[in-house]
Amino acid sequence: MLRDIRRWGPPVLLISPSLVLVGVFVYGLIAVNTYTSMTDMHTAAQTTGRAPVQFVGLANYWELLGSDSFQHSLKNLGLYTVVFLGGALLFGFMWAWLLDRPVRYEGVFRSIYLFPMAVSFIASGVVWRWLLNANTGDNATGLNRLFQMVGLSFLQNGWWNNVNVGITAIAIPAIWQLSGYIMALFLAGFRGIPEELREAARVDGASEFQLYRMVVFPQLTPILLSAVIVIGHMSLKVFDLIMSISKPANYQTKVPAIDMFLFKSQYDYANSAAVGAILLVIVAVLIVPYLVHVAREGRR
Amino acid sequence: MAVTDAREATTAAPRRRREIDPRYALGRTVKYLVLFFFLVLVLIPVYVLLVTSFKGSGDATAARAWALPSEWVLDNWSEAWTTLAPAIGRSLMMVVPASIISAILGSMNGFVLSRWRFKGADVVFTVILFGMFIPYQAVMIPLLQLVLGIGLPSGVPTLIILHVIYGIPITTLIFRNYYQSIPTEMVEAGRVDGAGMLRTYWSIVLPLSIPSFVVVLIWQFTSAWNDFLFAVFFSSAQNGPVTLALNNLANGSILANYGASMAGAILASAPTLIVYILLGKYFIGGLMSGSVKG
Structure with missing residues (x-):
């Protein structure tokens, strides 16, 4: 018994501060948040305890999910995720493939494709707000003006001002920032494939294209999976870019994280907490199966 | 052939x-x-x-719009600098302690979760790791109430604490994965020699950890520097970091001064870009461990 304590004691002691912090600030607060989301805490007086708060069960959730406004946010989030994910995977994969074989100045290409990753969404939002300016014709600036200059005037559009698909314009800067990251992931994947495998396929008479299709690509499935997870869960949390490009009050580009912020600004803590909880469920649906999968792989 | x-x-x-x-x-x-x-x-x-x-x-x-300046002027830069300089200072005061404390905690956690294991270490690791993926929106309201309730001063001190706490999962992950690549024999040798946990950590493991310290410091530096969500919930224009100040500069007035906000965007991105240029290899190291889990 004493021996056990001497063996397990020190490491447990060393990790316990972190464990307590994560326990309180992640799990504890999620529990409190869930409770708050089931109350009628919709006014400033209630948030400071000057007015009573009552338990209302899932009422806030039903109201939110039934409202046009929140459904619009959810639809936006879905659209944004599809475009962001598709775009980042497409460009990232293409760049990695182009750079896989020896290329002169590879380092330069790689560093420049990757650098937007180091910039904050707020800073890139500054320039993208200018680029995605909705003016057309003589007043056009930004990309619309560039389209005119290169003879592609028909491409001019209102960008994020479209109420149905405007959110996809916000995905463009996100793709710009994260494609390099996906490239780095896939490049590491390409380089991790043993050269012997490629040689064996060549000896068997495979063409370069067949080599990629039959030998290289199938090996990249785990990379694809983690790329989807990384981009997917980033995308579900989109907030900064919208705050910086189109301002939170814009209905066109509303997503749940923005709703959460707006409810909080109006001291409607109950609805704010409910939106947070809904986001958590959406992310968990994506992440938990992945974590379980990774844990199983690790044990094998 | x-x-x-x-x-x-x-x-x-x-x-x-x-x-x-x-x-x-x-x-x-x-x-x-x-x-x-x-x-x-x-x-x-x-x-x-x-x-x-x-x-x-x-x-x-x-x-x-796309033409080169007819006359190159520095007005925008001086305006941006005057507006953002205090916030850049606050951001530095925030990210330096936040990343150092995060790295130390992560290193200790990674060590006991990989090379000085205890019963249930894997469960503890998974429990911690989940914190990396949660959308912070799901804890923001009670967190706000908690911070106000304890009476933490708004601005830099609160943000340091939050970045350290919510940085625990990723820093633990990076260190754990790194320490798992250290041969068990080296740690076991210390054990056989009768060295205690802390001595093994201090004299064997820590000296080998420099590369992952660099990776973790860069990662935490970048993510705390670029953070906007915590900043907007837990600080104000007067005491907040540079992301908040930049967003106010760019979105503050009805007639946006694009020149000044673009100069400001460059100023606000400079520290992370310099880190990326000088230490790119380690920067990518953090990215990789942030995604490829094990």
Whole structure:
């Protein structure tokens, strides 16, 4: 018994501060948040305890999910995720493939494709707000003006001002920032494939294209999976870019994280907490199966 | 041929084509053109940032949107600097302690979760790791109430604490994965010699950890520097970090001064970009461990 304590004691002691912090600030607060989301805490007086708060069960959730406004946010989030994910995977994969074989100045290409990753969404939002300016014709600036200059005037559009698909314009800067990251992931994947495998396929008479299709690509499935997870869960949390490009009050580009912020600004803590909880469920649906999968792989 | 190929494969530069087929030459040219095209595409926002930041008010017409400045002026830069300098200082005061404390905690956690294990270490690791993926929106309201309830001062001190706490999962993950690559024998040797946990950590493990310390410090530095969500919930324009100040500068007035906000965006990104340029290898190291879990 004493021996056990001497063996397990020190490491447990060393990790316990972190464990307590994560326990309180992640799990504890999620529990409190869930409770708050089931109350009628919709006014400033209630948030400071000057007015009573009552338990209302899932009422806030039903109201939110039934409202046009929140459904619009959810639809936006879905659209944004599809475009962001598709775009980042497409460009990232293409760049990695182009750079896989020896290329002169590879380092330069790689560093420049990757650098937007180091910039904050707020800073890139500054320039993208200018680029995605909705003016057309003589007043056009930004990309619309560039389209005119290169003879592609028909491409001019209102960008994020479209109420149905405007959110996809916000995905463009996100793709710009994260494609390099996906490239780095896939490049590491390409380089991790043993050269012997490629040689064996060549000896068997495979063409370069067949080599990629039959030998290289199938090996990249785990990379694809983690790329989807990384981009997917980033995308579900989109907030900064919208705050910086189109301002939170814009209905066109509303997503749940923005709703959460707006409810909080109006001291409607109950609805704010409910939106947070809904986001958590959406992310968990994506992440938990992945974590379980990774844990199983690790044990094998 | 196959023999030489096999030998080449084992040497450092395995894939070099000897004889250049004209078909390949054409293909290669196309490839470089495509790569160059994307390079230009990626750099378009950089061009806009730089050019606009040096433009005077005379250049602020739609027709000259993409033109070089007719006169290069520094007004925007001085305006941006005056507005953002205090916030840049606060950001530095926030990210330096936050990343150092995070790295120390992560290193201790990673050590006991990989090389000085205890019963249930894997469960503890998974429990901690989940914290990396949660959308912070799901804890924000009670967190706000908690911070106000304890009476933590708004601004830098609160943000340091939050970045440290919510950085625990990723820093633990990076260190754990790194320590798992240290041979068990080295740690076991210490154990056999009768060294305690702390001595083993201090004299064997820690000296080997420099690379992952660099990775973790860069990662935490970048993510705390670029954070906006915590900043907007837990600080104000008067005591907040540079992301908040930049967003106020860019979105504050109805008639946006694009020149000043673009200069400001460059200033606000400079620290992370410098880190990226100088320590790119480690930067990518953090990215990789952030995604490939194990």
